[in-house]
Amino acid sequence: xxxxxxxxxxxxxxxxxxxxxxxxxxxxxxxxxxxxxxxxxxxxxxxxxxxxxxxxxxxxxxxxxxxxxxxxxxxxxxxxxxxxxxxxxxxxxxxxxxxxxxxxxxxxxxxxxxxxxxxxxxxxxxxxxxxxxxxxxxxxxxxxxxxxxxxxxxxxxxxxxxxxxxxxxxxxxxxxxxxxxxxxxxxxxxxxxxxxxxxxx
Amino acid sequence: xxxxxxxxxxxxxxxxxxxxxxxxxxxxxxxxxxxxxxxxxxxxxxxxxxxxxxxxxxxxxxxxxxxxxxxxxxxxxxxxxxxxxxxxxxxxxxxxxxxxxxxxxxxxxxxxxxxxxxxxxxxxxxxxxxxxxxxxxxxxxxxxxxxxxxxxxxxxxxxxxxxxxxxxxxxxxxxxxxxxxxxxxxxxxxxxxxxxxxxxxxxxxxxxxxxxxxxxxxxxxxxxxxxxxxxxxxxxxxxxxxxxxxxxxxxxxxxxxxxxxxxxxxxxxxxxxxxxxxxxxxxxxxxxxxxxxxxxxxxxxxxxxxxxxxxxxxxxxxxxxxxxxxxxxxxxxxxxxxxxxxxxxxxxxxxxxxxxxxxxxxxxxxxxxxxxxxxxxxxxxxxxxxxxxxxxxxxxxxxxxxxxxxxxxxxxxxxxxxxxxxxxxxxxxxxxxxxxxxxxxxxxxxxxxxxxxxxxxxxxxxxxxxxxxxxxxxxxxxxxxxxxxxxxxxxxxxxxxxxxxxxxxxxxxxxxxxxxxxxxxxxxxxxxxxxxxxxxxxxxxxxxxxxxxxxxxxxxxxxxxxxxxxxxxxxxx
Numbered sequence: 216x217x218x219x220x221x222x223x224x225x226x227x228x229x230x231x232x233x234x235x236x237x238x239x240x241x242x243x244x245x246x247x248x249x250x251x252x253x254x255x256x257x258x259x260x261x262x263x264x265x266x267x268x269x270x271x272x273x274x275x276x277x278x279x280x281x282x283x284x285x286x287x288x289x290x291x292x293x294x295x296x297x298x299x300x301x302x303x304x305x306x307x308x309x310x311x312x313x314x315x316x317x318x319x320x321x322x323x324x325x326x327x328x329x330x331x332x333x334x335x336x337x338x339x340x341x342x343x344x345x346x347x348x349x350x351x352x353x354x355x356x357x358x359x360x361x362x363x364x365x366x367x368x369x370x371x372x373x374x375x376x377x378x379x380x381x382x383x384x385x386x387x388x389x390x391x392x393x394x395x396x397x398x399x400x401x402x403x404x405x406x407x408x409x410x411x412x413x414x415x416x
Numbered sequence: 417x418x419x420x421x422x423x424x425x426x427x428x429x430x431x432x433x434x435x436x437x438x439x440x441x442x443x444x445x446x447x448x449x450x451x452x453x454x455x456x457x458x459x460x461x462x463x464x465x466x467x468x469x470x471x472x473x474x475x476x477x478x479x480x481x482x483x484x485x486x487x488x489x490x491x492x493x494x495x496x497x498x499x500x501x502x503x504x505x506x507x508x509x510x511x512x513x514x515x516x517x518x519x520x521x522x523x524x525x526x527x528x529x530x531x532x533x534x535x536x537x538x539x540x541x542x543x544x545x546x547x548x549x550x551x552x553x554x555x556x557x558x559x560x561x562x563x564x565x566x567x568x569x570x571x572x573x574x575x576x577x578x579x580x581x582x583x584x585x586x587x588x589x590x591x592x593x594x595x596x597x598x599x600x601x602x603x604x605x606x607x608x609x610x611x612x613x614x615x616x617x618x619x620x621x622x623x624x625x626x627x628x629x630x631x632x633x634x635x636x637x638x639x640x641x642x643x644x645x646x647x648x649x650x651x652x653x654x655x656x657x658x659x660x661x662x663x664x665x666x667x668x669x670x671x672x673x674x675x676x677x678x679x680x681x682x683x684x685x686x687x688x689x690x691x692x693x694x695x696x697x698x699x700x701x702x703x704x705x706x707x708x709x710x711x712x713x714x715x716x717x718x719x720x721x722x723x724x725x726x727x728x729x730x731x732x733x734x735x736x737x738x739x740x741x742x743x744x745x746x747x748x749x750x751x752x753x754x755x756x757x758x759x760x761x762x763x764x765x766x767x768x769x770x771x772x773x774x775x776x777x778x779x780x781x782x783x784x785x786x787x788x789x790x791x792x793x794x795x796x797x798x799x800x801x802x803x804x805x806x807x808x809x810x811x812x813x814x815x816x817x818x819x820x821x822x823x824x825x826x827x828x829x830x831x832x833x834x835x836x837x838x839x840x841x842x843x844x845x846x847x848x849x850x851x852x853x854x855x856x857x858x859x860x861x862x863x864x865x866x867x868x869x870x871x872x873x874x875x876x877x878x879x880x881x882x883x884x885x886x887x888x889x890x891x892x893x894x895x896x897x898x899x900x901x902x903x904x905x906x907x908x909x910x911x912x913x914x915x916x917x918x919x920x921x922x923x924x925x926x927x928x929x930x931x932x933x934x935x936x937x938x939x940x941x942x943x944x945x946x947x948x949x950x951x952x953x954x955x956x957x958x959x960x961x962x963x964x965x966x967x968x969x970x971x972x973x974x975x976x977x978x979x980x981x982x983x984x985x986x987x988x989x
Contacts, residue, residue, distance in 0.1 A: 253914045259742055344731045346794055413731020
C-alpha cells in the first residue's frame with residue numbers, strides 16, 4: 216500500500232476543535248455493512264413469511280451452527296426446522312434467527328465472491344462519494360476552507376477491501392482508505408477523516 | 417487569402433455603411449435579431465446560405481455578386497460594375513430583376529472599377545480556385561491525392577432515398593431535407609446530362625458511386641454555386657456538389673429549444689429495440705420495457721445531468737428521520753397526502769340536496785411533480801428558524817391552524833397536533849397560504865437543508881413529457897406505459913429501495929411526492945377561486961368538483977390539462 220504513513224497523525228488529535236466524523240476506514244466498513252443489508256430477504260422476521268424464509272435459508276449444517284452460535288439449543292432448532300410454517304417463536308427467538316440469518320448471509324456473500332464482483336463491477340469499479348468532516352460546530356478560524364464533497368470511481372481495491380472487512384481487519388481497511396484518497400489530489404489528507412462515505416452499489 | 421465567409425462579412429459591412437444601415441436595421445430586414453447579426457459579423461456565428469439569400473434579397477443583388485467581394489458588390493449596387501452572369505435566378509426578394517436601389521444610398525461608389533475578376537469567368541469570383549479559368553477541366557481529375565476532406569464528399573447512398581448523399585447524420589449518410597432527396601432523385605433520373613443552369617442547386621452526381629475525395633481546393637469555395645462549370649465534361653460532372661444543407665426553399669430549422677433530442681431518442685430507441693427483440697409483440701415488449709424501467713430511467717437521468725450545472729450527491733448519509741424504522745415501516749416525514757371531503761357538501765347531501773359532481777383526474781401527477789425544489793448535496797442542520805428559498809430539505813414545523821371550511825388543509829388529513837417533519841414542497845405551500853392570508857405562518861423549529869435547485873430533474877421531466885405527449889397523439893400505448901413506469905418507478909425507488917441501487921435520496925422521494933400533493937392542492941384552490949365547489953380531494957390526482965369545471969381547466973391528457981374520470985350524483989332521494 217502506498218500513501219502516507221502519518222496520515223492520521225497529521226490531523227493532530229481529531230475532534231479537538233469539534234469536527235464531527237470518523238476515520239475513512241470506519242466509514243467504509245459502515246458502508247459495506249449497509250450494502251450487505253440492502254439485499255436479502257425483504258419481509259421482516261416478525262412476519263410468518265419472513266420467518267419461514269429465514270428458517271429455510273438456515274436449514275443446513277452451517278445454518279444450524281449459526282443458530283447454535285446465537286445460543287439456540289439443538290432441540291429448539293430441530294423443532295423449528297421440522298415444522299417451519301407452524302412454529303411461532305418468541306420475539307427474542309426471532310431476533311436470534313434474524314441475527315443468525317444475517318451472519319450466514321454475510322459469510323455467503325463473502326465466500327461466493329458476490330460482494331467483490333458486485334463492487335468491482337467487471338473492472339469498472341464503483342463510484343464512491345466522500346463527505347468531508349462536519350465542521351458545523353467548529354470555530355470558523357479552525358475550519359479548513361474549500362473542502363468539498365468528492366466523487367471518485369474506485370477500482371482495483373475491492374478484493375482486498377472485502378477480504379480485510381471479512382477478517383475485521385480495521386488496520387488494513389485504513390490502509391486501503393489511504394490508498395483511495397491518495398488519488399484525490401494533493402489535499403487528500405483532508406479526507407483522512409470523513410463524515411460519511413457512499414458507495415454506488 | 418480571405419475565406420468566402422470573411423469576404424461576405426466585409427461585403428455586408430460595406431453594404432451596410434453604403435446604405436447607412438445599422439446592424440439593427442439589417443437584422444430587422446432579414447428577420448434576425450441585432451445580436452445575431454453582430455455575432456455573425458464578428459465571426460462568433462456563421463452566415464448560413466439561407467442568410468445569404470435573405471441578404472441578397474434585401475440588397476437586391478444576385479447572390480453571386482454578393483459573394484464576389486465588397487468592392488464588386490457595392491459597385492453592382494450602384495450600377496458601377498457589371499453584374500456577374502449569374503445562372504441562378506435572382507433571389508426571391510422584393511427586387512429580383514434589374515439592379516435597383518432598395519436602400520437610400522446616394523453616395524456613388526468610390527471605387528467602381530476594380531472588379532476583382534474578369535466578368536465572364538464562370539467561377540465565382542473571390543474564391544481562390546486554382547482551376548485555370550479558361551480551361552474548365554473537370555475538377556475531380558485535378559489531383560485526387562492529398563485532397564482536403566471537403567464537406568462535399570459523397571458519403572454513400574442516402575438512407576432515406578438511396579441516392580448519393582453528401583451529409584451524414586449520426587453516422588448515416590443522408591440528405592438533410594425532403595427537398596434534397598427529391599432533388600437528388602430528379603438529378604439521377606436523367607443521369608445528369610445537362611443540368612439546367614437555372615436549377616436552384618447544382619445536380620448531385622447521384623449516378624456516381626462516389627469514387628473518393630473530390631479535391632476541392634478550398635472547402636469554402638463550395639459556397640458559391642457553380643452552375644456553369646458543367647458544360648464540357650458530361651462523364652464527370654466537375655461541380656463539387658453543394659451539400660443540400662441549405663436549399664433555397666428549406667425552412668429555417670427551429671432550435672430544439674427545450675427538449676433534449678438526445679434524451680427523447682434514447683427513450684424512443686429503447687422502445688424500438690424492445691419491439692424488435694420481441695418481433696413486434698407489443699405486450700411482450702411492454703413487459704420487458706416495464707421490467708427495465710428503473711435502470712433505463714436512471715441512465716436517462718444520468719444522461720440528462722451530463723451537462724448540468726450542479727453535481728448532486730447520490731449517496732449522502734441518511735439522516736435518522738429519513739431512515740425507515742423497519743423493512744416495511746415509514747420514516748418520520750409527513751408528506752401531506754390529501755384525503756379530504758367537503759363537510760358542508762356532504763352534510764347537505766345527507767339532507768337530500770342533489771349535487772352533480774365531476775371527478776377530475778390530474779394527468780401524470782408525479783411527472784409534473786419532478787419540477788420541485790430538490791436539495792443538491794448532503795442535508796445539514798439549520799436551526800435559524802428562517803426559511804431560505806435557495807435551500808431545500810426537510811423541516812420540523814408546527815403548522816398554524818387551518819380555518820378554511822371549503823378548502824382542504826395542504827397538510828393533508830393530519831389530526832394529531834404538535835410539531836411534525838414536512839418536506840420542502842409542503843412547507844412552501846404552507847408559506848404561500850400564509851402569504852395569501854389563508855392561514856397563519858408555520859413555526860419552523862429545525863431544518864435539514866442543502867443548497868437547492870428546481871432544475872435538477874427538469875431535462876428528464878421535459879424529455880419524458882415530450883415523449884408522452886407524442887405517444888398520446890399517436891395512440892402509442894406502449895410508449896405511454898413505458899414512460900409512466902419510468903417516472904413512477906423513479907419516484908418510488910430513489911429512496912431506500914433495494915430495487916434501485918444507483919441513488920439513495922429519500923429526501924428527494926418525499927419532496928417529489930409532497931410536490932404532487934401540493935400541485936393537487938393548488939388545483940383545488942384554483943377551482944375554488946373560480947367559483948367551483950371542491951367536494952373531495954384524495955390520492956395524488958383526484959379532485960371532485962361541482963360546477964362548470966371546463967371554464968377553469970382545459971380538458972385533455974397533457975400535463976397542464978385534466979380529464980374527467982366520471983360524473984356522479986351526490987345526495988338526493
